[in-house]
Amino acid sequence: MTSYRTHKCNELNLTHKGNKIILSGWINKKRDHGNLLFLDLRDNYGLTQCVIDKSNSIFKEIEKIPLETVVKIEGKVVERSKETINLNISTGEIEVSINTFEILGSTKELPMPIFSDQEYAEEIRLKYRFLDLRRKKIHQNIILRSKIISFIRSEMEKLGFLEFQTPILTSSSPEGARDFLVPSRLNPGKFYALPQAPQQFKQLIMVSGFDKYFQIAPCFRDEDARADRSPGEFYQLDVEMSFVEQEDVFDVFEKLFLKVFTKFSNKKILQNKFPKITYSDSMLKYGTDKPDLRNPLVISDLTEIFHRGDVKFDIFKKLVKEGSLVRCLITKNTKDKPRSFFDKIDNWAKEQGSSGLAYFTIEKSDKLTGKGPVGKFFSEDSIVEIMKLAKAEVGDTVFLSCGKKNEIQKILNMARVKLAEELDLIDNNCFSFCWIVDYPMFEKDEETKKIKFSHNPFSMPQGDIKNLDFTNPLSMKAYQYDIVCNGVELSSGAIRNHIPELMYKLFEIAGYSKSNVDEKFSGMINALSYGAPPHGGLAPGIDRIVMLLANEKNIREVTMFPMNQNAQDLMMNAPSNVSEEQLKELNLSIKKKN
RNA sequence: GGGGGUGUAGCUCAGUUGGUUAGAGCACGUGCCUGUCACGCACGGGGCCGAGGGUUCGAGUCCCUUCACUCCCGCCA
Numbered sequence: 001m002t003s004y005r006t007h008k009c010n011e012l013n014l015t016h017k018g019n020k021i022i023l024s025g026w027i028n029k030k031r032d033h034g035n036l037l038f039l040d041l042r043d044n045y046g047l048t049q050c051v052i053d054k055s056n057s058i059f060k061e062i063e064k065i066p067l068e069t070v071v072k073i074e075g076k077v078v079e080r081s082k083e084t085i086n087l088n089i090s091t092g093e094i095e096v097s098i099n100t101f102e103i104l105g106s107t108k109e110l111p112m113p114i115f116s117d118q119e120y121a122e123e124i125r126l127k128y129r130f131l132d133l134r135r136k137k138i139h140q141n142i143i144l145r146s147k148i149i150s151f152i153r154s155e156m157e158k159l160g161f162l163e164f165q166t167p168i169l170t171s172s173s174p175e176g177a178r179d180f181l182v183p184s185r186l187n188p189g190k191f192y193a194l195p196q197a198p199q200q201f202k203q204l205i206m207v208s209g210f211d212k213y214f215q216i217a218p219c220f221r222d223e224d225a226r227a228d229r230s231p232g233e234f235y236q237l238d239v240e241m242s243f244v245e246q247e248d249v250f251d252v253f254e255k256l257f258l259k260v261f262t263k264f265s266n267k268k269i270l271q272n273k274f275p276k277i278t279y280s281d282s283m284l285k286y287g288t289d290k291p292d293l294r295n296p297l298v299i300s301d302l303t304e305i306f307h308r309g310d311v312k313f314d315i316f317k318k319l320v321k322e323g324s325l326v327r328c329l330i331t332k333n334t335k336d337k338p339r340s341f342f343d344k345i346d347n348w349a350k351e352q353g354s355s356g357l358a359y360f361t362i363e364k365s366d367k368l369t370g371k372g373p374v375g376k377f378f379s380e381d382s383i384v385e386i387m388k389l390a391k392a393e394v395g396d397t398v399f400l401s402c403g404k405k406n407e408i409q410k411i412l413n414m415a416r417v418k419l420a421e422e423l424d425l426i427d428n429n430c431f432s433f434c435w436i437v438d439y440p441m442f443e444k445d446e447e448t449k450k451i452k453f454s455h456n457p458f459s460m461p462q463g464d465i466k467n468l469d470f471t472n473p474l475s476m477k478a479y480q481y482d483i484v485c486n487g488v489e490l491s492s493g494a495i496r497n498h499i500p501e502l503m504y505k506l507f508e509i510a511g512y513s514k515s516n517v518d519e520k521f522s523g524m525i526n527a528l529s530y531g532a533p534p535h536g537g538l539a540p541g542i543d544r545i546v547m548l549l550a551n552e553k554n555i556r557e558v559t560m561f562p563m564n565q566n567a568q569d570l571m572m573n574a575p576s577n578v579s580e581e582q583l584k585e586l587n588l589s590i591k592k593k594n
Numbered sequence: 595g596g597g598g599g600u601g602u603a604g605c606u607c608a609g610u611u612g613g614u615u616a617g618a619g620c621a622c623g624u625g626c627c628u629g630u631c632a633c634g635c636a637c638g639g640g641g642c643c644g645a646g647g648g649u650u651c652g653a654g655u656c657c658c659u660u661c662a663c664u665c666c667c668g669c670c671a
Contacts, residue, residue, distance in 0.1 A: 458671090492671090
């Protein structure tokens with residue numbers, strides 16, 4: 001109890017009948033009957049209906065107060081008559097008969113209504129975020145976020161993990177995303193970088209002997225935004241453990257995710273033990289390394305079919321001869337779909353920048369035939385073979401894409417999602433997790449043709465560490481893994497390479513000399529030379545976990561003060577110009593742009 | 595860096611093949627109304643039709659340029 005309130009706006013019920021009380025909050029809604037006024041008062045906790053009529057001398061005055069004004073109300077708790085009970089709110093059995101009121105905070109005309117479920121332009125929402133956050137749905141999302149983080153923190157502590165903070169001003173590293181740089185005043189011409197993740201620090205914590213670490217860690221990456229990716233900054237549940245193998249890490253996180261997702265959602269979790277899919281399988285079957293396993297559609301490779309003499313699909317055959325692949329998606333029992341359905345998919349594929357999707361439906365009268373624009377190119381024998389390879393049946397439709405591996409993976413990944421949406425195949429009432437494992441250690445940069453780390457340079461390669469074969473680096477796999485839920489990449493992680501000689505060797509393959517490594521990763525490489533334990537970890541994105549649990553499609557809906565797509569904070573006006581003095585102090589000058 | 599969508603009253607939106615004075619709901623203002631909970635009724639104020647240029651007798655509508663917001667590709671070890 002304070003001088004502002006004796007109760008909160010969700011608290012009053014019949015047990016308070018007759019009590020004199022004080023409430024403070026925002027005027028959510030008024031219903032003015034002329035001689036009788038209902039006023040819904042709102043605070044963080046709930047709503048209370050207050051009522052006043054013309055017999056009170058302040059009636060005319062209170063009638064005029066605009067919505068969203070902050071007021072203090074003194075009055076008496078009154079039982080509502082049976083017909084006027086409102087079961088939608090916790091205080092619906094009573095109302096407060098207003099005695100006096102005081103305006104605590106007045107309001108200008110609102111740029112956006114608070115009491116409404118309408119959607120609003122992003123620009124207004126972000127500029128007036130403090131108003132947007134008063135709205136019920138997003139207010140609840142932010143509270144949910146707080147509860148989830150708090151729950152995770154206590155679960156991690158129960159599991160014996162210690163929470164540590166790591167530096168925000170650190171050094172730029174050559175791998176990974178674009179860094180945010182911070183000029184150093186005391187070291188003119190030099191820059192700090194904001195951490196893309198506390199990757200090196202958490203490994204150093206392991207070398208320091210702390211055994212189990214976690215942190216709700218801010219991460220900064222200067223890359224372009226997406227619906228599920230905030231520009232600039234986001235939070236990870238950063239975790240690292242000593243003396244563990246991949247399965248030990250999986251064990252901890254499967255338990256944690258099951259607990260978190262059961263506690264904060266009613267949706268069904270499809271697997272208690274998350275399936276493991278190798279990276280190469282995932283790229284073949286789903287065209288992506290973050291497959292949505294709620295989607296039953298699977299990609300199959302049909303390239304071999306186009307070497308057959310009894311297949312007359314000459315355009316594809318020519319491309320296959322030149323090294324292209326053909327892969328397909330099968331939709332079950334779509335023989336009766338109208339022509340417009342198939343045209344729509346084909347047009348959509350063309351809009352995505354592909355050459356479209358060829359398709360035919362498998363039919364059977366006295367023999368098997370392909371119905372549709374390209375059906376006539378396939379003999380009965382070849383259709384039998386396709387049915388075998390793609391697990392297709394009579395009545396199913398085969399959608400074909402031909403091209404370079406990267407291209408068809410991309411388009412079939414998108415087509416898989418598009419077809420599932422069109423056919424309504426995805427059950428939105430469940431969560432489907434999986435691990436993606438066995439990432440390649442290296443990959444070839446298509447532009448520079450050079451070999452680079454495909455994921456994380458600190459990952460441990462698979463195989464007999466003492467006798468690793470470095471002659472074919474592109475075939476090396478790493479103990480590197482991702483966890484995916486409903487097609488959202490929640491995190492990546494790895495068992496780390498804690499052996500300095502091996503680290504130098506791997507960096508050499510990626511084009512870094514020993515002295516280069518010593519300079520760029522000095523903290524890490526030096527530490528590994530003084531008795532480093534085997535260790536590994538994971539770092540799930542907090543924002544994305546909350547997004548899934550709040551059933552939101554955009555990360556701004558679970559972020560309190562997000563930036564817009566151009567990485568601007570419209571409310572605080574960031575980024576902004578700075579004074580000449582500030583620049584001078586930092587030894588910086590701004591190049592004029594013409 | 596590239597592609598798509600959107601931009602009309604404070605907010606959400608409608609606005610026909612180019613044709614009089616650009617509309618509705620909510621919000622705001624005035625009046626009526628004592629049981630509403632999306633209260634109701636009547637009246638009213640409020641518009642550089644994102645900005646600039648062009649075509650035309652005439653542009654919210656057609657063309658060009660540009661800006662803002664957003665979604666996607668690239669990028670994100």
